[in-house]
Amino acid sequence: MISFLLRRLLAAVPILIGVSIVVFITIKIIPGDPVASLLGPTSTPEARAALESRLGLDQPLPVQYLQWVWHLLQGDLGTSISKQTQVLGLVLDAFWNTLILTAFAAILAFAMGIALGAVAALRRGKAVAALGNAIALISISLPQYSVGLLLIIYIATGTGLLPTAGMYDAIGGGGWGDLFRHIILPGVTAALVPAGIIARMFRTTVIDVMSMDFIDALRARGMSERRILLHAFHNTTPTLLTIAGLQLGYLLGGVVFVETVFSWPGIGLLVFQSIAQRDLPVIQAGVIVSALAFVVINLVVDALHATIDPRMRAHS
Amino acid sequence: MATMDVAVAPRLRRRARTSGTRRRLPLPSKIAAAVIALLLLAAVFAPLLTSQSPTVGVLGDRLLAPGSSGHLLGTDGQGRDIFTRLVYGARPSLLTGMIPVAVAGLIGTAFGLIAGLGKPLLHSSVMRFLDVFYAFPAVLLAIAIAAALGSGSSNAIIALSVILIPPIARVSEAETGRLRNADFMEAARASGSSWSALAFRQVLPNIAPAVVVYCTALIGLSIVYSAGLSYLGLGIAPPTAEWGLMISDLQQYMFTTPSLLIAPALAIVVASVAFNVLGDGLGNYLNVRSEIA
Amino acid sequence: MKRGMLLTDNRPVTSGGTSPAVPDQPSPQTSGRGTLMVRELSTTFRSSGREIRAVRSVSFEVHPGRTLVLLGESGSGKSVTARALMRLHGPRAVIQGDVTLGEVDLLGVDDATMRGIRGARVALVPQDPSAALDPLRRVGGQITEVLRLHDVVPDKAAARTRAIELLGQVGIPDPERAFRSYPHELSGGMRQRVVIAMGISCDPEVIIADEPTTALDVTVQAQILDLFAELQRRLDTALLMVTHDVGVAADIADEVAVMYAGSIVETGPAREVLERPRHPYTQALLAAIPTPDVARGELVAIAGSPPMAGEDFPGCAFAGRCPFVQDSCRTSPPPLVVVESGHLAACPVINPVTATTPVVGPSTESTR
Numbered sequence: 001m002i003s004f005l006l007r008r009l010l011a012a013v014p015i016l017i018g019v020s021i022v023v024f025i026t027i028k029i030i031p032g033d034p035v036a037s038l039l040g041p042t043s044t045p046e047a048r049a050a051l052e053s054r055l056g057l058d059q060p061l062p063v064q065y066l067q068w069v070w071h072l073l074q075g076d077l078g079t080s081i082s083k084q085t086q087v088l089g090l091v092l093d094a095f096w097n098t099l100i101l102t103a104f105a106a107i108l109a110f111a112m113g114i115a116l117g118a119v120a121a122l123r124r125g126k127a128v129a130a131l132g133n134a135i136a137l138i139s140i141s142l143p144q145y146s147v148g149l150l151l152i153i154y155i156a157t158g159t160g161l162l163p164t165a166g167m168y169d170a171i172g173g174g175g176w177g178d179l180f181r182h183i184i185l186p187g188v189t190a191a192l193v194p195a196g197i198i199a200r201m202f203r204t205t206v207i208d209v210m211s212m213d214f215i216d217a218l219r220a221r222g223m224s225e226r227r228i229l230l231h232a233f234h235n236t237t238p239t240l241l242t243i244a245g246l247q248l249g250y251l252l253g254g255v256v257f258v259e260t261v262f263s264w265p266g267i268g269l270l271v272f273q274s275i276a277q278r279d280l281p282v283i284q285a286g287v288i289v290s291a292l293a294f295v296v297i298n299l300v301v302d303a304l305h306a307t308i309d310p311r312m313r314a315h316s
Numbered sequence: 317m318a319t320m321d322v323a324v325a326p327r328l329r330r331r332a333r334t335s336g337t338r339r340r341l342p343l344p345s346k347i348a349a350a351v352i353a354l355l356l357l358a359a360v361f362a363p364l365l366t367s368q369s370p371t372v373g374v375l376g377d378r379l380l381a382p383g384s385s386g387h388l389l390g391t392d393g394q395g396r397d398i399f400t401r402l403v404y405g406a407r408p409s410l411l412t413g414m415i416p417v418a419v420a421g422l423i424g425t426a427f428g429l430i431a432g433l434g435k436p437l438l439h440s441s442v443m444r445f446l447d448v449f450y451a452f453p454a455v456l457l458a459i460a461i462a463a464a465l466g467s468g469s470s471n472a473i474i475a476l477s478v479i480l481i482p483p484i485a486r487v488s489e490a491e492t493g494r495l496r497n498a499d500f501m502e503a504a505r506a507s508g509s510s511w512s513a514l515a516f517r518q519v520l521p522n523i524a525p526a527v528v529v530y531c532t533a534l535i536g537l538s539i540v541y542s543a544g545l546s547y548l549g550l551g552i553a554p555p556t557a558e559w560g561l562m563i564s565d566l567q568q569y570m571f572t573t574p575s576l577l578i579a580p581a582l583a584i585v586v587a588s589v590a591f592n593v594l595g596d597g598l599g600n601y602l603n604v605r606s607e608i609a
Numbered sequence: 610m611k612r613g614m615l616l617t618d619n620r621p622v623t624s625g626g627t628s629p630a631v632p633d634q635p636s637p638q639t640s641g642r643g644t645l646m647v648r649e650l651s652t653t654f655r656s657s658g659r660e661i662r663a664v665r666s667v668s669f670e671v672h673p674g675r676t677l678v679l680l681g682e683s684g685s686g687k688s689v690t691a692r693a694l695m696r697l698h699g700p701r702a703v704i705q706g707d708v709t710l711g712e713v714d715l716l717g718v719d720d721a722t723m724r725g726i727r728g729a730r731v732a733l734v735p736q737d738p739s740a741a742l743d744p745l746r747r748v749g750g751q752i753t754e755v756l757r758l759h760d761v762v763p764d765k766a767a768a769r770t771r772a773i774e775l776l777g778q779v780g781i782p783d784p785e786r787a788f789r790s791y792p793h794e795l796s797g798g799m800r801q802r803v804v805i806a807m808g809i810s811c812d813p814e815v816i817i818a819d820e821p822t823t824a825l826d827v828t829v830q831a832q833i834l835d836l837f838a839e840l841q842r843r844l845d846t847a848l849l850m851v852t853h854d855v856g857v858a859a860d861i862a863d864e865v866a867v868m869y870a871g872s873i874v875e876t877g878p879a880r881e882v883l884e885r886p887r888h889p890y891t892q893a894l895l896a897a898i899p900t901p902d903v904a905r906g907e908l909v910a911i912a913g914s915p916p917m918a919g920e921d922f923p924g925c926a927f928a929g930r931c932p933f934v935q936d937s938c939r940t941s942p943p944p945l946v947v948v949e950s951g952h953l954a955a956c957p958v959i960n961p962v963t964a965t966t967p968v969v970g971p972s973t974e975s976t977r
């Protein structure tokens with residue numbers, strides 16, 4: 001098991017290197033001359049050349065990349081242009097809030113997706129199954145910003161029961177209850193698309209597992225259908241984990257829209273605010289932290305997968 | 317004569333068809349196709365559907381509620397007719413949704429073919445390269461690219477194309493991989509077919525159904541994302557009419573005239589649902605599994 | 610392959626005094642265990658308005674301590690028959706006829722009772738052992754689950770002891786270790802032994818083995834067949850073995866029933882049927898003994914192919930391929946003709962019905 005995890009960890013290294021290269025490229029494709037824009041149009045060529053060499057921009061690209069990675073490894077993700085503070089602290093604070101929202105949405109998405117998918121698979125050919133399929137298909141097509149706004153209009157302001165924005169009430173807020181009231185609508189909004197995808201994938205998984213020979217063998221050994229379903233469900237867990245790995249990545253990315261609509265103080269909102277201010281270091285840091293989180297999530301998923309499926313431990 | 321059997325690649329069937337019953341495009345997919353056709357027609361013939369301007373409003377007619385005379389869906393904060401903007405907005409909204417899928421479809425399929433038919437080393441290099449993109453939450457990567465390039469519809473299209481390539485490449489690679497050892501491929505290789513003949517004559521026709529089905533469904537996603545980029549301020553710039561922009565613009569009146577938001581919000585939902593339903597039905601029809609993950 | 614040659618092994622093939630398919634003959638009841646009696650069993654699948662008559666009124670008996678081999682090529686309805694006995698087909702299948710085990714009417718009892726019988730009194734050893742085990746669970750747990758399910762052991766500890774004992778009985782060298790193994794850690798032959806151990810775990814009266822050796826290597830095949838023979842002798846179970854392999858039938862059968870297109874066309878003591886086949890299909894089958902390079906269940910020597918699934922035919926199913934075919938063959942189903950004591954063949958053409966050869970009745974009924 002430990003050697004399995006070590007191998008997985010090792011396999012993540014080239015991915016992380018690739019991730020850093022991609023982010024570095026997004027820095028380099030920024031159009032225009034960064035030095036000129038920093039110094040303004042009236043700057044002298046000498047001043048520009050001086051700044052250029054101070055920032056290392058006169059070095060060849062590979063050298064610049066290595067310098068950038070070196071800073072990255074020390075936790076230096078640059079300075080926010082608009083807020084003039086270290087980006088890392090900014091992003092980490094926001095990241096916790098994003099993680100809370102993502103975790104809540106993930107639980108909702110899995111609960112809804114598994115229920116829908118199971119109904120669609122086990123009641124195949126019946127009207128409820130068709131309904132389940134339709135709901136799943138529609139929910140994967142829903143834009144989070146549209147859904148979020150409609151929920152604010154009709155649920156939050158319409159009923160007045162739930163807050164329209166933020167994570168805690170400004171006055172007298174705080175605590176779990178307050179957080180829970182605030183997280184419901186953004187959580188539901190973020191969960192809808194993954195729930196639909198999970199439902200569709202879980203449906204095929206259940207159908208596949210139920211048509212496996214060992215299920216039939218269980219029946220031939222005299223097992224009741226309920227008990228057979230339990231064994232079948234156990235056999236869907238490896239696939240569910242794979243789905244989880246993918247969907248958590250989707251959720252981490254999708255929160256930009258949700259956080260923007262609901263003013264949830266996470267990475268997504270931070271990124272959105274930085275877009276208007278062209279505060280690119282913050283955006284890049286947000287992307288790096290999310291990608292890192294995603295890689296870690298996938299490692300955890302792999303480990304869980306291996307504890308559930310003995311074949312995983314043997315192979316790969 | 318010897319090459320005759322190579323010229324026409326047999327269309328492999330996937331799961332054995334239930335004998336006798338021909339598959340048909342289900343009704344919801346036909347409706348979806350009709351909806352898409354209507355949207356496209358509206359996009360093309362927008363000037364014929366409305367006589368008002370999508371960009372210049374009448375300041376005296378600001379923020380009229382839906383149903384006001386002459387303004388079926390109301391007017392926005394600059395007195396522009398929302399129905400007019402919705403119809404004109406179909407053009408950029410659909411285009412910036414469809415073009416990235418087309419671009420990514422071509423590039424992704426090529427990646428998949430190269431990986432699927434290439435030697436093991438080539439195969440694993442291409443796949444590891446794609447894995448890197450899978451490590452990013454896709455939307456965030458698109459935002460980072462679009463933000464770096466600066467706002468504008470072409471930059472949004474580039475950003476979306478980049479994030480759509482890896483999943484399409486995976487589908488194409490997986491489908492190619494299933495053909496690699498098929499008999500007709502062996503025959504083609506044995507008869508000395510070149511790599512390109514193999515790829516274009518043998519493999520492409522066989523993987524096309526799966527890729528097309530997948531791409532159809534992806535258009536729905538891409539429309540949502542491209543409008544989303546505009547919503548965040550990264551796509552088309554105002555005052556152009558575009559659905560995502562309309563939402564971000566009308567959002568400020570959310571608590572005073574919320575009904576104005578419904579039309580653009582629904583337009584995106586309808587377009588996206590239509591493409592997903594069509595993709596789903598096509599998948600059944602062509603007997604391929606399509607799954608957006 | 611050697612097994613292709615008939616009756617090369619030394620074991621005497623007992624041509625028991627009982628004839629499996631003749632009704633109204635007293636069946637021997639040894640050691641109080643029940644006989645599996647199958648009368649005019651039919652199975653029809655209904656799908657999208659079409660009917661597939663996969664099994665057409667077959668009758669046979671399997672007695673305690675004896676082995677009936679159901680022999681036939683791929684698609685002849687062997688597995689459908691085997692599964693119909695245990696009511697394992699879904700709601701789309703219509704099953705008619707009578708199946709009794711001892712006093713129990715297997716097609717009549719309620720679902721809960723049937724569940725209590727499956728695995729406990731009638732065990733199924735399926736074709737592919739690798740697929741019959743839950744890939745995510747240790748082998749031991751899967752065996753103890755069956756033992757606990759049918760209440761054959763008082764507690765967990767006893768279940769464990771019994772499971773390990775069973776694993777030893779089926780010839781697994783290190784039963785303790787196998788108990789802790791996952792299915793993928795065992796070889797195909799070992800997995801099949803595990804599945805057989807599960808099959809015998811509740812000391813069933815009948816074991817139905819559906820091509821239990823098809824998925825295995827040739828050498829392992831022989832070992833598994835020996836194991837079946839030994840277990841059956843020791844446990845006194847009735848064994849219904851389904852196979853497409855004439856060699857397997859020659860190896861292990863006491864009685865043979867040859868299936869073709871859903872019907873039993875010939876049945877009788879193994880030596881009788883295999884040495885002096887009296888149905889044109891059986892004759893062709895034996896002439897076309899499979900070799901390693903002929904895919905399983907394929908009969909190259911007989912031109913033509915059996916009727917398609919779902920295709921209906923009023924007369925003899927073999928008419929399209931039969932060298933002796935006459936016009937009368939195509940109009941009405943041929944009756945089973947008694948050609949020797951206990952040996953029946955459904956071909957009145959090469960077994961002319963005379964005053965001294967009794968007819969048992971139509972083997973197929975085209976109207977049902």
Ligand SMILES: Nc1ncnc2c1ncn2[C@@H]1O[C@H](COP(=O)(O)OP(=O)(O)OP(=O)(O)O)[C@@H](O)[C@H]1O
Nearest residue numbers: 654661663682683684685686687688689853906918
């Ligand atoms: N669930 C089902 N629905 C419809 N037809 C079926 C079903 N199961 C089996 N059949 C049909 O019944 C016929 C007999 O199938 P069966 O599986 O019994 O063959 P078999 O003799 O066991 O052959 P094999 O050696 O290939 O296992 C086949 O033609 C098959 O198409």
Ligand code: SF4
Nearest residue numbers: 925928931938956958
């Ligand atoms: S009944 Fe006729 S067709 Fe059938 S086996 Fe006998 S001779 Fe052949």
Ligand SMILES: [Mg+2]
Nearest residue numbers: 687688689819
């Ligand atoms: Mg079978």
